[in-house]
Amino acid sequence: MSKNNKIRIALVGNPNSGKTSIFNQLTGLRQRTGNFPGITVDKKTGKLVGKEHVEIVDLPGLYDLYPDTMDEAVVLRELTKSDNTFDAAIYVADASHLDRSLMLYSQLADWGIPMIFVVNMMDEAEKSGYQFNTNRLKNRLGVPIIYTDARSGDGIDSLVSKIAEDKFEQPNAFFRSRYTAKETFGNGYQDWIETSFQQYLKTKNPLAEDAQNSPKNTERAESVLGIKLNEQNAEGKVLEDIENRQRLINIITSEVVQSPKETRQNRITEQLDRWLTHPVFGYLIFGLILFLIFQAIFSWASWPMDMMDWIFTHAAGGAQAVFGDTLFGRLLAEGIIPGIGGVLIFIPQIALLFLFIGLLEASGYMSRVVFLMDKLMQRFGLNGKSVVPLISGMACAIPAVMACRTIENPKERLITILVTPFMTCSARLPVYAILIAVTIPATKVMGMNLQGLVLLALYLLGVLAALIGAAILNRMIKSESKSYLIQEMPVYRIPKAKDILMNIWSKVKAFVWGAGRIIFVLAIILWFLGSYGPNLQEKTDNYRSELSQNGYMDEAAKDNAVSSYKLENSYMGIMGKTVEPVFRPLGYDWKISIGLITSFAAREVFVSTMATIYSIGEDVKEETITQKLKNETNPETGKKRFNLATALSLLIFYALAMQCISTVAIVKRETKSWTWAIIQLVGMTVLAYVAALLVYWGFS
Amino acid sequence: MVLTDLKRQEKAMILRIRDGELTKQLMTLGLDFSMPVEMKYKAPFKGPICIKNNKKFIFIRARDAREIAIAEMS
Numbered sequence: 098m099s100k101n102n103k104i105r106i107a108l109v110g111n112p113n114s115g116k117t118s119i120f121n122q123l124t125g126l127r128q129r130t131g132n133f134p135g136i137t138v139d140k141k142t143g144k145l146v147g148k149e150h151v152e153i154v155d156l157p158g159l160y161d162l163y164p165d166t167m168d169e170a171v172v173l174r175e176l177t178k179s180d181n182t183f184d185a186a187i188y189v190a191d192a193s194h195l196d197r198s199l200m201l202y203s204q205l206a207d208w209g210i211p212m213i214f215v216v217n218m219m220d221e222a223e224k225s226g227y228q229f230n231t232n233r234l235k236n237r238l239g240v241p242i243i244y245t246d247a248r249s250g251d252g253i254d255s256l257v258s259k260i261a262e263d264k265f266e267q268p269n270a271f272f273r274s275r276y277t278a279k280e281t282f283g284n285g286y287q288d289w290i291e292t293s294f295q296q297y298l299k300t301k302n303p304l305a306e307d308a309q310n311s312p313k314n315t316e317r318a319e320s321v322l323g324i325k326l327n328e329q330n331a332e333g334k335v336l337e338d339i340e341n342r343q344r345l346i347n348i349i350t351s352e353v354v355q356s357p358k359e360t361r362q363n364r365i366t367e368q369l370d371r372w373l374t375h376p377v378f379g380y381l382i383f384g385l386i387l388f389l390i391f392q393a394i395f396s397w398a399s400w401p402m403d404m405m406d407w408i409f410t411h412a413a414g415g416a417q418a419v420f421g422d423t424l425f426g427r428l429l430a431e432g433i434i435p436g437i438g439g440v441l442i443f444i445p446q447i448a449l450l451f452l453f454i455g456l457l458e459a460s461g462y463m464s465r466v467v468f469l470m471d472k473l474m475q476r477f478g479l480n481g482k483s484v485v486p487l488i489s490g491m492a493c494a495i496p497a498v499m500a501c502r503t504i505e506n507p508k509e510r511l512i513t514i515l516v517t518p519f520m521t522c523s524a525r526l527p528v529y530a531i532l533i534a535v536t537i538p539a540t541k542v543m544g545m546n547l548q549g550l551v552l553l554a555l556y557l558l559g560v561l562a563a564l565i566g567a568a569i570l571n572r573m574i575k576s577e578s579k580s581y582l583i584q585e586m587p588v589y590r591i592p593k594a595k596d597i598l599m600n601i602w603s604k605v606k607a608f609v610w611g612a613g614r615i616i617f618v619l620a621i622i623l624w625f626l627g628s629y630g631p632n633l634q635e636k637t638d639n640y641r642s643e644l645s646q647n648g649y650m651d652e653a654a655k656d657n658a659v660s661s662y663k664l665e666n667s668y669m670g671i672m673g674k675t676v677e678p679v680f681r682p683l684g685y686d687w688k689i690s691i692g693l694i695t696s697f698a699a700r701e702v703f704v705s706t707m708a709t710i711y712s713i714g715e716d717v718k719e720e721t722i723t724q725k726l727k728n729e730t731n732p733e734t735g736k737k738r739f740n741l742a743t744a745l746s747l748l749i750f751y752a753l754a755m756q757c758i759s760t761v762a763i764v765k766r767e768t769k770s771w772t773w774a775i776i777q778l779v780g781m782t783v784l785a786y787v788a789a790l791l792v793y794w795g796f797s
Numbered sequence: 798m799v800l801t802d803l804k805r806q807e808k809a810m811i812l813r814i815r816d817g818e819l820t821k822q823l824m825t826l827g828l829d830f831s832m833p834v835e836m837k838y839k840a841p842f843k844g845p846i847c848i849k850n851n852k853k854f855i856f857i858r859a860r861d862a863r864e865i866a867i868a869e870m871s
Contacts, residue, residue: 112821160824196831197824343810347831356852363852367837370854376841468856472844475858481845581861583822586847586854 105152106145106260107176109205110189111198112158115217117141118247119189120155123257148261154183160197162204176208185211185265187256192222192229192244196350202238203271203342211265212240215256220246226357234353239269271345362588366461369589373465383466387488390453398445405445409438428624436620439701440613443493446523447608448601450492454485455600459592464584471582477564478571479516480509481582487513487563489604490520491556494760495611496604498767508576512567514767515777518760519563519753521556524612524701528751529555531704535726536744551748558752562784612759616699623669623695623706630667637663683750683786684743684793686731693750700756742797746789754785798869800862801846803836809867810834816864819857826855833870 108123110116124143145151156172176183186205190198195216205212216229235242241264245252372378413430420426457463463485471481482504489497497517504510521529529552537548630636640662644655664670665687673691680690688707696703707726729738755761755778765774803809811830814820828834829851837854838847847856 111824160820194827194829197829200830343831350831366854370838370847374838374840374847376839464856468838468845468847469840471858472840472842579818581819581822582845582856582858583819583826583861584856585826586856588854 103150103152104184104263105154105182107183107186107210108153108155108189109172109186109201110158110215110217111160111191111194111201114158114189114191114194114198115247116158116189117155119187119215119217119245119253119256120153122247122250122253123153123260145260146257151260153187159201161200176205176210183210185213185263187215187260188212188240189215189217192216192219193225193227195229195354196346199346199349200342202268203346206238206268207270209267209270212268213256213259213265214238214240214242215252216242216244217247219244219251220249228355230353230355234349237269237349237353240266271342362590366586366588370465370586373462374468379465379469383469386457386462390450391491393453394446394449398449401445402442405438405442409434409442412438427628428621431628432621432624433617436617439620439704440609440616442527443523443608443701444605446526447492448605450523451489451496451601451604452597454489454492455597456592458485458600459590459596461587461589464586467582467584468586477567478509478512478574479567480504480506480513480580482584483509483513486517487520487560490517490522490563492604493522493524493608493612494518494520494757495763496607498760498763499607501767506576506580507578508571508574509580511574511768511773512570514764515570515773516563516566518755518757518777518781519559519566521559521752522757524699524757525555525559525751527701527704528696529748531707531723531726532739532744532748534723535739536741555748555752558749562753611763612699612757615759616702619695619698619702623702626669626672627664627667630669630671633663633666636666682793683746683789684740684797685747686738688729688738689743689747696756698756698758700751700754703751740797742793742795745796746793749792750785750789752785753781753788755781798867800834800836800848800865800867801859803834803867803869805836805838808833808835808870810870812866812868814865816861819861819864823855823857827851827853828855834867 108116108120120141120143123145125146141155143153143155145153154175156175159172162173162176188198188202188205190202202212202214214234216234229244231242231244241259243252243256243259245256247253373382413434416434417426417430420429454463457466466484467481469481470484474481474483483501485503486497486500489500494517497520498514501510501513501517504513533548533551537551540547542550637659641655641659644650644658647655650658665674669691670687672694673687676694677685677687677690680693685693692703692706695706726739727737730736731738761774761778764777765771768774798809800809800811810833811828814823832851835849836846837849838856839859840846843859845856845858846862847854849855
């Protein structure tokens with residue numbers, strides 16, 4: 098071929114065969130990206146490096162020429178256009194999947210276009226133990242074989258020179274030796290060709306348009322596929338053709354490729370999976386694993402948490418002792434130190450849960466859970482993969498919502514994101530723990546600790562709310578895209594400590610940065626709101642002097658009365674009293690209302706707010722917040738403030754309400770819309786309010 | 798015959814998949830049409846099925862497996 102003649106070369110191959118890397122190496126920066134006419138499939142063309150007259154067209158990756166998909170239709174049309182046709186083709190095959198690559202190749206070979214056969218991604222294939230017999234492959238295919246590794250650039254030079262020297266050769270036909278091209282494909286292809294072309298007609302597919310506008314192009318397409326586009330044929334013929342090709346391909350690969358042997362890991366995996374994916378034992382084992390994980394978290398996390406609690410309580414006391422009753426001392430002792438402590442105290446639990454989740458994922462077990470749970474999850478509009486975010490949600494919703502990225506189907510992913518915050522996260526635990534300790538007696542019921550049972554019930558409530566919520570959303574959200582669950586079941590591996598630790602670090606970081614900053618800032622703001630108010634100092638002084646006339650009260654009672662008065666008249670007290678009417682139907686007073694407002698940003702702030710409310714104006718003592726709450730009385734009735742009805746109503750409210758600004762922010766980021774974040778926030782809050790109202794009525 | 802008709806440990810060749818997207822995703826995972834598939838496990842209540850192909854374990858939903866035409870190997 099003379100240098101004056103332009104030549105046009107098609108770059109063809111399966112998806113993920115590294116075709117695009119080859120294209121980039123061959124053309125350098127001299128490439129253009131356009132669209133195939135009328136459709137949004139990328140068409141990339143470029144000039145061979147140093148050879149102006151050689152134009153290379155990167156066609157979409159595909160597995161065969163039967164036009165099932167838009168990409169396949171595009172390539173078929175591109176190859177069969179009567180004008181501007183290709184002079185030759187470079188066929189790119191993935192070395193690790195040579196057999197898979199040969200189906201499309203066999204069709205091109207039968208069409209009769211001159212080719213060069215590129216075996217790409219050699220590094221990877223050799224690493225996994227594949228070996229090739231080049232001479233046999235060349236004899237079988239009848240075209241030049243070139244081994245490349247497009248990422249490292251190995252073999253590209255020899256490919257470039259082969260192209261420049263026009264070493265393309267006519268391939269050996271797969272079937273033409275026995276039949277003519279048309280006979281090969283014969284009378285087949287009826288049903289699916291018929292239906293797919295009917296569909297193409299509806300969607301204005303280029304091929305269908307061609308069939309109407311350009312009879313000549315249609316003829317060429319028919320001769321490539323060996324079918325009449327409007328003929329009534331049988332699907333059986335298609336299958337027969339594929340089978341015949343596959344048989345030949347099997348023979349070729351068995352001669353040419355030596356595959357790696359069955360590994361020991363595979364055998365171990367099969368033995369383990371006999372139990373771990375068993376229809377009965379599989380679920381029992383999963384349940385047992387979950388049970389043990391939560392047992393471990395509660396027993397192991399309690400001592401570092403107690404230790405942190407002790408450290409921060411004493412640090413606050415220390416700060417007060419050092420800086421005295423100055424503004425800075427009080428800010429430190431009552432605002433900053435409890436604020437930091439309130440964030441850090443969750444780290445042991447979150448780290449432990451992600452240690453276990455990380456182990457389950459890295460060992461490969463989590464894929465078995467997805468396999469076992471998918472059918473159940475599907476009932477609720479979720480995906481088997483939703484299990485991971487839901488379990489993660491028991492630590493913290495922020496990393497859990499981020500974990501939803503692995504769910505491909507947009508609807509299932511959205512539903513999982515929306516219901517994950519129902520799961521009982523670690524931030525709910527301190528609220529639960531305190532309210533349970535204050536109101537539920539530590540008696541035994543049927544040999545079980547009643548407090549423990551209530552906590553368990555709250556966890557179940559979270560799971561139920563998530564599942565029922567998902568089922569409702571599943572009916573409300575319309576979706577066109579079909580959902581698939583196609584996943585590799587990885588072989589079992591011993592997890593690498595480094596990976597596990599990195600995973601824990603990234604999840605803890607997501608929590609500390611995502612939620613911690615907000616909680617910390619809030620703690621300081623709350624302290625200010627609780628310590629200051631309009632003319633607060635003056636009013637408090639007046640109240641104190643009024644009290645001093647009173648001879649019946651002792652000094653301690655007077656101090657308490659003063660601090661309570663001060664809080665009631667601070668900005669925080671004013672806010673609490675303003676919203677009190679909204680929460681009164683749920684059985685909450687203005688102090689609890691303050692807790693609800695402040696914990697709107699982060700639910701665990703309820704505890705620190707209660708702590709702040711009850712420690713402001715007093716010396717920071719080691720007295721725990723629980724005892725303070727227990728002693729709190731309702732001034733109107735003289736009875737205990739935290740009675741059963743109020744406590745249960747609060748528990749239900751915290752179980753169902755969003756109460757976490759950080760989660761709202763992360764949901765907005767992950768769904769790329771404020772709409773869903775706000776729907777979720779409003780929906781959960783309304784649900785929580787109504788449920789808490791019903792519970793309060795029911796128990797009082 | 799379709800893939801879900803296989804019982805555990807039975808082997809078959811895949812003839813055709815009547816779903817382009819399914820085909821693409823399976824291919825991307827490395828399903829190899831030229832190699833037999835072996836039924837390994839089935840989740841209960843018509844849940845997903847796990848097959849072995851070319852030394853890989855892959856699982857898909859039963860309703861998708863019904864789109865995969867096979868010929869059983871004796």
